Amino acid sequence: MSTVEQKIEFERHVKQNMKKAYFSALGILRDHDLAMEASQSAFVKAYKSFGTFDKTKNFFTWYYKILRNNCLNIIRDNKKLVHEDSNNYLEYTFEENDLNQNIENREIYELTKKEISNLETTDREVLILREFEGYSYEEISEMMQIPIGTVMSKIYYARKKIAKRIGAYLK
């Protein structure tokens, strides 16, 4: 494959996967600018080793490993810059017809946002990949290189922590 063809193919992969890449990084890093930087620099690294990519495999699964390492390095190097309480990367929507219900809902979602942000990085990553991004257990297992049972268990315990936090509203 010529350099031009390779560039065209890579561009196609980027355009198909840039949103998924950005949102995956956002779930891990909880910061828009860092997520943008991480997803782009992971694409640069992916381009450099694009020649070694097995075209029969899924591009995003291959790319995700690079992205994940990038994000974990950013967290390691920028612990003070990634604020522990930053949770404006999450949004919620609900019907606004009942005022009392509305206040209660707001409380539930704010507590849930806080609890998601307080989860361990890998627990939050798994939860977001499954519940927000809609990946199957099998896909997550492949992307994160952990057994499916571990994926299920991490999601379950993450939800359990949230349930504990918003428990009073769930009954």
Place this chain on the structure above:
Amino acid sequence: MNERFLILMEKNFENILTDEEKVEFENLLATNNKLKSEFEDQKRVKEVLSKMKLSNPQKEVWDGYWMGLYNKIERGIAWIAVSIGLIILLAAASYEIVDKFISDTGTPGYIKFGTAALVFGIFVLFISVLREKLFTYSKDKYKEIKR
């Protein structure tokens, strides 16, 4: 927590239970109130999560995404080419200078030794300062803050 129940519950959420597993899961729910309550809690949290999403950046971000990335790739390649070129040229020039300096019979030995020591010292100092700067920069957590 019953590990088997956990797996069945997650499979139930993903709608991938086999007929036998479905019966097993329903039996567990029917006979164990603690597991039933656990399932209800997890279902409610899933409902809450289903109304949440990761917030979108502005639309323009996506329009410029590939171009920004392409510039980075292009500049990366350009820097590699410039660096390789510089290294080759500097190495050739250094070789020529040293070769001429050594073969010059008119220069006394102590001058040659002094010049070699000076060049070596400057080279080591340069590497040392460069390494310190690069190391400090990569580890500086506050480099984004304007002083």
